[in-house]
Amino acid sequence: MKNINKEATRETLKVDCNAESGTITLEGISYPQDSADFFEPISDWLSCYLNEIDSAIVLKVKVSYLNSSSTKFLFELIDKMEAYFIKGGEASVSWYYVEDDEDIKEAGLEFKEDLELPFEMLSLKSV
Protein backbone atom coordinates (compact mmCIF):
# COMPACT_ATOMS: atom_id res chain seq x y z
CA MET A 1 0.00 0.00 0.00
CA LYS A 2 1.06 3.53 -0.71
CA ASN A 3 2.37 5.71 2.10
CA ILE A 4 1.03 9.23 2.57
CA ASN A 5 3.45 12.10 2.92
CA LYS A 6 2.23 15.67 3.14
CA GLU A 7 4.14 18.73 4.17
CA ALA A 8 2.55 21.09 6.68
CA THR A 9 0.95 24.29 5.42
CA ARG A 10 -0.19 27.37 7.31
CA GLU A 11 -3.56 25.64 7.85
CA THR A 12 -2.86 21.93 7.66
CA LEU A 13 -0.86 19.27 9.42
CA LYS A 14 2.27 17.52 8.30
CA VAL A 15 1.14 13.95 7.62
CA ASP A 16 3.25 10.82 7.48
CA CYS A 17 1.44 7.46 7.10
CA ASN A 18 4.11 4.82 6.90
CA ALA A 19 3.12 1.18 6.35
CA GLU A 20 6.70 -0.11 6.87
CA SER A 21 7.11 1.40 10.33
CA GLY A 22 3.40 1.09 11.17
CA THR A 23 3.04 4.74 12.14
CA ILE A 24 0.81 7.67 11.42
CA THR A 25 2.38 10.98 12.42
CA LEU A 26 0.33 14.17 12.48
CA GLU A 27 2.15 17.36 13.31
CA GLY A 28 1.33 21.06 13.39
CA ILE A 29 -1.80 23.18 13.14
CA SER A 30 -5.08 21.87 11.77
CA TYR A 31 -7.81 24.10 10.43
CA PRO A 32 -8.14 22.92 6.84
CA GLN A 33 -10.68 24.53 4.53
CA ASP A 34 -12.19 21.10 3.99
CA SER A 35 -11.44 18.70 6.84
CA ALA A 36 -13.16 15.85 5.00
CA ASP A 37 -10.85 16.25 2.00
CA PHE A 38 -7.89 16.39 4.30
CA PHE A 39 -8.67 13.58 6.75
CA GLU A 40 -10.60 11.03 4.67
CA PRO A 41 -7.46 9.77 2.86
CA ILE A 42 -5.78 9.30 6.25
CA SER A 43 -8.81 7.47 7.63
CA ASP A 44 -9.01 5.29 4.50
CA TRP A 45 -5.27 4.58 4.74
CA LEU A 46 -5.73 3.44 8.35
CA SER A 47 -8.66 1.12 7.45
CA CYS A 48 -6.65 -0.32 4.59
CA TYR A 49 -3.58 -0.82 6.82
CA LEU A 50 -5.59 -2.54 9.56
CA ASN A 51 -7.31 -4.83 7.02
CA GLU A 52 -4.42 -5.65 4.71
CA ILE A 53 -1.24 -5.34 6.80
CA ASP A 54 -3.00 -6.21 10.06
CA SER A 55 0.05 -5.29 12.12
CA ALA A 56 1.04 -2.99 14.97
CA ILE A 57 0.07 0.65 14.48
CA VAL A 58 1.11 3.77 16.40
CA LEU A 59 -0.59 7.13 15.98
CA LYS A 60 1.74 9.99 16.90
CA VAL A 61 0.03 13.33 17.41
CA LYS A 62 2.05 16.54 17.83
CA VAL A 63 -0.51 19.27 17.28
CA SER A 64 -0.68 22.83 18.56
CA TYR A 65 -4.16 23.70 17.28
CA LEU A 66 -7.14 21.64 16.11
CA ASN A 67 -10.41 23.00 14.83
CA SER A 68 -13.64 21.15 15.63
CA SER A 69 -13.98 19.14 12.43
CA SER A 70 -10.33 18.05 12.66
CA THR A 71 -11.07 16.92 16.22
CA LYS A 72 -14.01 14.91 14.94
CA PHE A 73 -11.81 13.16 12.37
CA LEU A 74 -9.13 12.49 14.96
CA PHE A 75 -11.81 10.73 17.03
CA GLU A 76 -12.63 8.66 13.95
CA LEU A 77 -8.99 7.53 13.62
CA ILE A 78 -8.75 6.74 17.33
CA ASP A 79 -12.09 4.85 17.24
CA LYS A 80 -10.78 2.63 14.43
CA MET A 81 -7.63 1.91 16.39
CA GLU A 82 -9.62 1.25 19.56
CA ALA A 83 -11.80 -1.29 17.71
CA TYR A 84 -8.65 -2.96 16.30
CA PHE A 85 -7.08 -3.07 19.77
CA ILE A 86 -10.21 -4.55 21.37
CA LYS A 87 -10.16 -7.30 18.77
CA GLY A 88 -6.61 -8.18 19.88
CA GLY A 89 -4.55 -5.99 17.53
CA GLU A 90 -1.51 -4.03 18.67
CA ALA A 91 -2.25 -0.31 18.59
CA SER A 92 -1.39 2.79 20.60
CA VAL A 93 -1.50 6.57 20.55
CA SER A 94 1.37 8.88 21.55
CA TRP A 95 0.16 12.39 22.32
CA TYR A 96 2.92 14.98 22.38
CA TYR A 97 2.52 18.40 23.97
CA VAL A 98 4.99 21.18 24.65
CA GLU A 99 5.53 21.13 28.41
CA ASP A 100 3.95 24.52 29.14
CA ASP A 101 1.06 24.04 26.71
CA GLU A 102 -1.66 23.13 29.19
CA ASP A 103 -4.39 23.46 26.55
CA ILE A 104 -2.99 20.78 24.25
CA LYS A 105 -2.21 18.57 27.24
CA GLU A 106 -5.82 18.91 28.39
CA ALA A 107 -7.10 18.15 24.88
CA GLY A 108 -4.96 14.98 24.86
CA LEU A 109 -6.38 13.89 28.20
CA GLU A 110 -9.86 14.42 26.83
CA PHE A 111 -9.12 12.08 23.89
CA LYS A 112 -7.54 9.56 26.25
CA GLU A 113 -10.50 9.38 28.69
CA ASP A 114 -12.62 6.18 28.51
CA LEU A 115 -10.29 4.47 26.02
CA GLU A 116 -8.99 0.95 26.36
CA LEU A 117 -6.41 1.70 23.70
CA PRO A 118 -2.95 2.50 25.19
CA PHE A 119 -2.57 6.28 25.07
CA GLU A 120 0.63 7.87 26.33
CA MET A 121 1.08 11.54 27.09
CA LEU A 122 4.56 12.78 26.27
CA SER A 123 5.83 16.25 27.11
CA LEU A 124 8.29 18.03 24.87
CA LYS A 125 10.71 20.68 26.11
CA SER A 126 9.64 24.11 24.92
CA VAL A 127 12.15 25.75 22.60
Next chain:
Amino acid sequence: MNDIDKMMRRVFKKERAIVEKSKTVVERKGLTYEELQQEYIQLLNAYQSLLNESSKITKIGDINQKKLFDANSKIESQKEKLYTLSVTDYLTGSHNRRYILETLGLEFMKSERYSLSLSCILIDIDNFKRINDNYGHQVGDYALRKVSDTIQQTIREVDLFGRYGGEEFLIILPNTKVYDAAIVAEKVRKIVAELKLESGNMENESFMLTLSLGVADTQTRTPKTVEELLYNTDKALYQAKDNNKNQYVVYA
Protein backbone atom coordinates in the same frame (compact mmCIF):
# COMPACT_ATOMS: atom_id res chain seq x y z
CA MET B 1 -25.90 23.20 -0.63
CA ASN B 2 -22.65 25.17 -0.17
CA ASP B 3 -19.18 23.67 0.23
CA ILE B 4 -19.25 23.83 4.02
CA ASP B 5 -22.59 21.99 4.14
CA LYS B 6 -21.21 19.35 1.77
CA MET B 7 -18.14 18.95 3.96
CA MET B 8 -20.31 18.68 7.08
CA ARG B 9 -22.28 15.83 5.51
CA ARG B 10 -18.99 13.96 5.17
CA VAL B 11 -17.80 14.92 8.68
CA PHE B 12 -21.01 13.50 10.16
CA LYS B 13 -21.40 10.44 7.93
CA LYS B 14 -21.51 8.05 10.93
CA GLU B 15 -24.29 10.07 12.54
CA ARG B 16 -26.20 10.31 9.26
CA ALA B 17 -25.98 6.53 8.85
CA ILE B 18 -27.53 6.08 12.29
CA VAL B 19 -30.37 8.44 11.41
CA GLU B 20 -30.97 6.54 8.15
CA LYS B 21 -31.03 3.24 10.05
CA SER B 22 -33.52 4.66 12.58
CA LYS B 23 -35.81 5.65 9.69
CA THR B 24 -35.83 2.09 8.31
CA VAL B 25 -36.69 0.74 11.77
CA VAL B 26 -39.64 3.13 12.00
CA GLU B 27 -40.82 2.20 8.50
CA ARG B 28 -40.60 -1.57 8.99
CA LYS B 29 -43.92 -3.16 9.84
CA GLY B 30 -44.69 -6.24 11.86
CA LEU B 31 -41.66 -6.17 14.21
CA THR B 32 -42.16 -7.98 17.49
CA TYR B 33 -41.63 -6.23 20.81
CA GLU B 34 -38.33 -8.13 21.34
CA GLU B 35 -37.08 -7.19 17.86
CA LEU B 36 -37.99 -3.54 18.46
CA GLN B 37 -36.30 -3.63 21.83
CA GLN B 38 -33.10 -4.97 20.20
CA GLU B 39 -33.16 -2.13 17.67
CA TYR B 40 -33.84 0.36 20.45
CA ILE B 41 -30.91 -0.90 22.52
CA GLN B 42 -28.57 -0.60 19.53
CA LEU B 43 -29.75 2.93 18.80
CA LEU B 44 -29.48 3.87 22.47
CA ASN B 45 -25.88 2.64 22.57
CA ALA B 46 -25.08 4.55 19.39
CA TYR B 47 -26.73 7.68 20.84
CA GLN B 48 -24.79 7.36 24.08
CA SER B 49 -21.46 6.97 22.32
CA LEU B 50 -22.22 9.93 20.01
CA LEU B 51 -23.25 12.07 22.95
CA ASN B 52 -20.01 11.19 24.68
CA GLU B 53 -17.98 12.04 21.58
CA SER B 54 -19.94 15.23 21.03
CA SER B 55 -19.28 16.51 24.56
CA LYS B 56 -15.59 15.76 24.17
CA ILE B 57 -15.43 17.57 20.83
CA THR B 58 -17.19 20.56 22.37
CA LYS B 59 -14.76 20.57 25.27
CA ILE B 60 -11.71 20.24 22.99
CA GLY B 61 -13.22 22.95 20.75
CA ASP B 62 -13.51 25.25 23.78
CA ILE B 63 -9.93 24.49 24.78
CA ASN B 64 -8.71 25.36 21.28
CA GLN B 65 -10.82 28.51 21.14
CA LYS B 66 -9.36 29.61 24.46
CA LYS B 67 -5.89 28.91 23.12
CA LEU B 68 -6.61 31.02 20.07
CA PHE B 69 -8.09 33.80 22.20
CA ASP B 70 -5.05 33.80 24.52
CA ALA B 71 -2.71 33.93 21.52
CA ASN B 72 -4.72 36.84 20.09
CA SER B 73 -4.62 38.75 23.37
CA LYS B 74 -0.88 38.23 23.50
CA ILE B 75 -0.50 39.55 19.96
CA GLU B 76 -2.70 42.55 20.78
CA SER B 77 -0.66 43.44 23.85
CA GLN B 78 2.58 43.02 21.90
CA LYS B 79 1.16 45.22 19.15
CA GLU B 80 0.41 47.87 21.75
CA LYS B 81 3.90 47.61 23.19
CA LEU B 82 5.42 47.84 19.72
CA TYR B 83 3.29 50.87 18.90
CA THR B 84 4.34 52.59 22.13
CA LEU B 85 7.98 51.81 21.34
CA SER B 86 7.60 53.13 17.81
CA VAL B 87 6.30 56.52 18.98
CA THR B 88 8.46 56.95 22.09
CA ASP B 89 11.85 58.55 22.36
CA TYR B 90 14.06 55.93 24.02
CA LEU B 91 16.07 58.43 26.03
CA THR B 92 13.51 60.85 27.42
CA GLY B 93 10.35 58.71 27.29
CA SER B 94 8.54 61.58 25.55
CA HIS B 95 7.12 61.21 22.04
CA ASN B 96 9.70 60.80 19.31
CA ARG B 97 10.28 62.80 16.14
CA ARG B 98 8.17 60.45 14.01
CA TYR B 99 5.12 60.80 16.26
CA ILE B 100 5.46 64.52 16.71
CA LEU B 101 5.79 65.12 12.96
CA GLU B 102 2.84 62.85 12.15
CA THR B 103 0.75 64.62 14.77
CA LEU B 104 1.81 68.01 13.47
CA GLY B 105 0.72 66.94 9.98
CA LEU B 106 -2.74 66.00 11.25
CA GLU B 107 -3.11 69.12 13.37
CA PHE B 108 -2.04 71.25 10.40
CA MET B 109 -4.80 69.72 8.26
CA LYS B 110 -7.37 70.27 11.02
CA SER B 111 -6.30 73.89 11.47
CA GLU B 112 -6.74 74.51 7.72
CA ARG B 113 -10.09 72.75 7.59
CA TYR B 114 -11.59 74.56 10.58
CA SER B 115 -9.65 77.82 10.07
CA LEU B 116 -8.06 77.58 13.48
CA SER B 117 -4.68 78.83 14.53
CA LEU B 118 -2.07 76.17 15.19
CA SER B 119 1.11 77.15 17.00
CA CYS B 120 4.47 75.48 17.35
CA ILE B 121 7.34 76.03 19.77
CA LEU B 122 10.74 74.71 18.79
CA ILE B 123 13.08 74.50 21.77
CA ASP B 124 16.83 74.10 21.89
CA ILE B 125 18.94 73.70 25.03
CA ASP B 126 21.57 76.43 25.05
CA ASN B 127 25.22 75.35 25.00
CA PHE B 128 24.29 71.72 25.42
CA LYS B 129 27.63 70.59 24.08
CA ARG B 130 29.29 72.18 27.07
CA ILE B 131 27.28 69.98 29.44
CA ASN B 132 28.46 66.87 27.61
CA ASP B 133 32.04 68.16 27.51
CA ASN B 134 32.16 69.25 31.15
CA TYR B 135 30.28 66.43 32.85
CA GLY B 136 30.12 63.58 30.33
CA HIS B 137 27.34 62.08 28.20
CA GLN B 138 25.54 60.41 31.09
CA VAL B 139 24.95 63.81 32.70
CA GLY B 140 23.99 65.14 29.27
CA ASP B 141 21.36 62.41 28.97
CA TYR B 142 20.13 63.15 32.48
CA ALA B 143 19.81 66.84 31.56
CA LEU B 144 17.77 65.93 28.45
CA ARG B 145 15.41 63.76 30.54
CA LYS B 146 15.06 66.44 33.19
CA VAL B 147 14.27 69.16 30.62
CA SER B 148 11.86 66.85 28.79
CA ASP B 149 9.99 65.94 32.00
CA THR B 150 9.84 69.58 33.07
CA ILE B 151 8.42 70.76 29.73
CA GLN B 152 5.89 67.93 29.74
CA GLN B 153 4.70 68.96 33.22
CA THR B 154 4.57 72.64 32.32
CA ILE B 155 2.56 72.58 29.09
CA ARG B 156 -1.23 72.31 28.91
CA GLU B 157 -2.87 68.89 28.65
CA VAL B 158 -4.13 69.65 25.15
CA ASP B 159 -0.64 70.45 23.87
CA LEU B 160 1.53 67.76 22.29
CA PHE B 161 5.18 67.45 22.94
CA GLY B 162 8.16 65.37 21.88
CA ARG B 163 11.89 65.24 21.26
CA TYR B 164 12.57 66.66 17.84
CA GLY B 165 16.17 65.51 17.72
CA GLY B 166 19.45 65.91 19.66
CA GLU B 167 18.75 68.61 22.23
CA GLU B 168 15.70 69.99 20.41
CA PHE B 169 12.09 69.61 21.46
CA LEU B 170 8.84 70.59 19.80
CA ILE B 171 5.55 71.62 21.36
CA ILE B 172 2.41 71.59 19.22
CA LEU B 173 -0.37 73.86 20.46
CA PRO B 174 -3.65 73.20 18.63
CA ASN B 175 -6.22 75.98 18.41
CA THR B 176 -3.76 78.47 19.88
CA LYS B 177 -2.78 81.91 18.61
CA VAL B 178 0.89 82.78 18.43
CA TYR B 179 0.82 85.22 21.35
CA ASP B 180 -0.86 82.66 23.60
CA ALA B 181 1.81 80.19 22.52
CA ALA B 182 4.40 82.81 23.50
CA ILE B 183 3.01 82.76 27.05
CA VAL B 184 3.56 78.98 27.16
CA ALA B 185 7.06 79.45 25.71
CA GLU B 186 7.99 81.99 28.37
CA LYS B 187 6.59 79.76 31.12
CA VAL B 188 8.68 76.82 29.89
CA ARG B 189 11.80 79.00 29.55
CA LYS B 190 11.42 80.36 33.08
CA ILE B 191 10.78 77.01 34.78
CA VAL B 192 13.68 75.28 33.05
CA ALA B 193 16.03 78.21 33.81
CA GLU B 194 15.25 77.71 37.51
CA LEU B 195 16.14 73.98 37.48
CA LYS B 196 19.15 72.93 39.50
CA LEU B 197 20.74 69.85 37.99
CA GLU B 198 23.17 67.57 39.79
CA SER B 199 26.42 66.98 37.93
CA GLY B 200 27.14 63.87 39.99
CA ASN B 201 30.88 64.66 40.04
CA MET B 202 33.18 64.42 43.07
CA GLU B 203 32.45 67.99 44.14
CA ASN B 204 28.72 67.33 43.75
CA GLU B 205 28.58 70.44 41.64
CA SER B 206 25.20 71.51 40.38
CA PHE B 207 24.58 73.36 37.17
CA MET B 208 21.80 75.24 35.43
CA LEU B 209 20.78 75.55 31.84
CA THR B 210 18.73 77.79 29.62
CA LEU B 211 16.54 77.38 26.56
CA SER B 212 16.09 79.25 23.32
CA LEU B 213 12.63 78.98 21.83
CA GLY B 214 11.13 79.81 18.47
CA VAL B 215 7.37 80.35 18.22
CA ALA B 216 5.30 80.43 15.04
CA ASP B 217 1.70 79.79 14.04
CA THR B 218 -0.40 79.12 10.98
CA GLN B 219 -2.05 82.53 10.90
CA THR B 220 1.07 84.65 10.63
CA ARG B 221 2.06 84.86 6.97
CA THR B 222 -0.03 81.66 6.61
CA PRO B 223 2.44 78.90 5.85
CA LYS B 224 1.07 76.59 3.16
CA THR B 225 2.76 73.44 4.39
CA VAL B 226 3.92 71.86 7.62
CA GLU B 227 7.48 72.27 6.39
CA GLU B 228 6.94 75.99 5.98
CA LEU B 229 5.51 76.27 9.48
CA LEU B 230 8.52 74.37 10.86
CA TYR B 231 10.85 76.57 8.83
CA ASN B 232 9.26 79.68 10.38
CA THR B 233 9.59 78.18 13.86
CA ASP B 234 13.21 77.35 13.16
CA LYS B 235 13.91 80.88 11.95
CA ALA B 236 12.44 82.30 15.16
CA LEU B 237 14.57 79.88 17.21
CA TYR B 238 17.74 81.01 15.44
CA GLN B 239 16.78 84.60 16.04
CA ALA B 240 16.55 83.76 19.76
CA LYS B 241 20.03 82.16 19.56
CA ASP B 242 21.40 85.25 17.81
CA ASN B 243 19.84 87.50 20.44
CA ASN B 244 22.04 85.91 23.11
CA LYS B 245 19.89 82.85 23.88
CA ASN B 246 17.75 82.19 26.99
CA GLN B 247 14.66 83.74 25.40
CA TYR B 248 11.80 83.10 23.05
CA VAL B 249 11.23 84.82 19.74
CA VAL B 250 7.92 84.95 17.91
CA TYR B 251 8.06 84.65 14.14
CA ALA B 252 6.41 87.69 12.64
